[in-house]
Amino acid sequence: MSVPTGSLRGSTPVSLRFPTEPTRVTPDSDPKSFLRKLPKAELHLHLEGALSPPRVAALAKKYGVELTAAELQQRYNARSFAQFLELYKWATSFLREPEDYAQLAQDACANLQEEGVVYAEITLSIGVMLLRKQDVRANFRAIRKVFVERSAASQGPTAQFIFDAVRQFGPAPAMEIVELAAEHREQGVVAFGLGGDELSLPFSEFQPAYKRAAQTGLHLLAHAGETGGPEQIRDAIDLLGAERIGHGIAAIRDPSLMTRLAQRKVPLEICPTSNLRTNALKLQLNGSDLSLLDHPLPKLFRAGIPVSLSTDDPAMFHTTLVEEYLHASKMGLSLDELLQINRAAFHQAFLPADRRSALLLRIGTASSA
């Protein structure tokens, strides 16, 4: 199986051979179309973060609220983590019944297909559904139906789901979410996660929920080291048993933690544009006037830490997975390194061996897996 090498900005044409659909692409002439065609995995994508301004406007209208373009533009311009949380709270307030979630799932699935994503782990903010006293089972049925049907019709990726609790809502709903996740394991729920504000409650309060999640066979995830420090990443691993870390960019401030992540092979789900928009980058690097070129991704990757690339909340951060790969290229990662990152995402995915191998075949790396 040929594996392309070289730089996206170099001059050598690259051929990719897929076992089922042979394709010849030339990254030099059009890196964007090359990256779009590359079968990719996305591991850190909040469904609610895919709520686009037009979809919010349509949902708001359904509920009798006329939104102006100016209000949408102003809300969708988060420049800090607090502003982002405010946007998330506001936009999701228009998701009120299963049909609303189904429409959102249609949007997200269509975008993933357009981006060349063949496998996705979709995070659902079950904590927000519970806060709004919604029927989680009915919402999940509606969301899953869309992904299953589109995938069967080759109109979207194979998807699995992560049930996410919100840290500032506390450990009681988190435990309820673990039970709901466990109940839906046969329906493709593979993990329990914790998002929200890292600086609210300590991870120690969530130990019982993670212990229970582990007992039920769920995989364990946590957002850590996004706006919090390296100690959050240590606690996520040591106190909760987190298998992958959402963001984890604070590791760049702690060389001994970087060594540990590399040695123990703890993957970081890296979301560059999110980090810029929430100001997490500025916070971690203690700098001003930072751009994506300052992102620690290349250093983390070259230190041997397993990383993957994701969008986090694509509509809210105005990004796509292909854009994130292009940003990574501008950070100095070579095409070969980008391909390694994509391949690694399939290895980091919570997939049984046979399904992983089948997906890896599509990127032409099964023999080197």
Ligand code: ADE
């Ligand atoms: N929920 C959705 N996006 C998030 C992020 N970037 N950090 C924490 N929680 C989130």
Ligand code: ZN
């Ligand atoms: Zn996230």
